[in-house]
Every structure is written in structure tokens, then in C-alpha cells.
Amino acid sequence: MPTGAFVIKIDHHPNHDPYGQLNWVDETYSSCSEMIYELAQAGRFTVTAAVATKLYAGIIGDTVRFSTPETSTRTLKIASALAATDIDIATISHHEMDLTPALSKLYGYVLSEQTIEPSGLAHVVLPQRLFSDLSLEYGDEDALVPLPGNLTTVKVWLFFIETPQGQYRVHFRSKAINVNAVAKAFNGGGHPLASGAFVPDLVTVGQVIEQMQAQVLAATAVD
Numbered sequence: 001m002p003t004g005a006f007v008i009k010i011d012h013h014p015n016h017d018p019y020g021q022l023n024w025v026d027e028t029y030s031s032c033s034e035m036i037y038e039l040a041q042a043g044r045f046t047v048t049a050a051v052a053t054k055l056y057a058g059i060i061g062d063t064v065r066f067s068t069p070e071t072s073t074r075t076l077k078i079a080s081a082l083a084a085t086d087i088d089i090a091t092i093s094h095h096e097m098d099l100t101p102a103l104s105k106l107y108g109y110v111l112s113e114q115t116i117e118p119s120g121l122a123h124v125v126l127p128q129r130l131f132s133d134l135s136l137e138y139g140d141e142d143a144l145v146p147l148p149g150n151l152t153t154v155k156v157w158l159f160f161i162e163t164p165q166g167q168y169r170v171h172f173r174s175k176a177i178n179v180n181a182v183a184k185a186f187n188g189g190g191h192p193l194a195s196g197a198f199v200p201d202l203v204t205v206g207q208v209i210e211q212m213q214a215q216v217l218a219a220t221a222v223d
Helices: 032-041 050-060 075-084 091-096 101-113 128-133 140-145 180-185 202-222
Strands: 008-011 024-025 120-128 156-162 169-174 195-201
Touching: 008 032, 008 128, 032 050, 032 075, 050 075, 050 091, 050 169, 101 120, 120 202, 140 156, 156 202, 169 202, 180 195, 180 202, 195 202
Parallel strands: 008 024, 120 156
Antiparallel strands: 156 169, 169 195
């Protein structure tokens, strides 16, 4: 970044780390793509087919194909407006679901190695050696984070990915139970149903699972 550059932060996640000279942070949006589209509507730039393709991909990626609670009538109106620019929405949607042969093996690993508790909590740990064995890079697994939620018996799921530095990146996901409180307990945070954190070791991984299990059981008891 050039020295002295004017930095603008545009984000739809909680503003835990404000930076730059201007922060536009609004959690009511489902994605940054929606926010950027509204900048275009304010006359900041023109939405060409190339721009519309990227914004539409951003929306369906962030909303997991319009399935997250943040998906709103505004989201669908903006997606419709982008589709009206004659972009190839079918191809974009297929690309969002693309799996390489290596990722398909990781897909199988997640389904076979995840633990599903009777409470409806699922969790899986992806060690770095697995990435090496499958010739994958750290971050390639992001496309698979929604996967456990496809199972009808799963209410909440935790992805623990070992980083190249030996920490564990945690993805907290849920269909209805708030997971953000547990994420915050481990210096993370995010949305009520989608949060993240980093923990130092497998001992702490166990603590996250334990606290999340307690949260799920408590929420289930209330129901």
C-alpha cells in the first residue's frame, strides 16, 4: 500500500478491527458485493458485465447460494439487477461449486472423519499433513466449510484447520444456534451463525468443542 494512501474499509462483519480513514461497516448486508453495488448505484462507477459477474459471484459465495440468515429482499433485488446485465448466472453458480480432484478427496475425508455428537454438533480437524498429502494449499478448504451443514442431523459444526504455523483456524457454523459467544470466548467473533477464531493447539481445540457442546445442549434444552 502506498505511503499516505487514503484507506477505506468496507465490510459486512462486526467491526472488531477498525482501520483506515473511513470505515463503512454494516452487518445488515449479506456480502461486501451488495455494498459495492450500492456504491455503483450512487454513481461511483459503472457496473459492466465483467463487474456484475464478480459481484454476483461474491453474493452467492457469501450467502452460500442464498441460504444464510443475512440473505434479504435487498440481496435478491441486487442479484436480480446483476443478472439483468446478461451475465452467465448458471456458469457462475457452477464455478462456486467446483471441486478439483484433490478437493474431492478432502470432501470425502471431511465426511468420513468428522465426529457428529448426539446433540447435533459436528466437528472435524484438518491437519497440515493432509494438505501436503493431497497437494492442497492452506485456504483451499474454504469451499468445504458449509459441507457438514448439509447433513440433516447436524445443527452446529466446527472446522479446525491447522495453519502452516501450527495454530488452528476455527470456523464456527450453525443453522440456528448462536455460535458467536463461543467464538468470542476464544478471542474470535463474527456473525451469530458464522464466526471464526484462531486457537494455539489441540488442547484448546478440545476446549472449543466442549464449550460449543454445552452451548448446543443449552439451546436444545430451551427449545
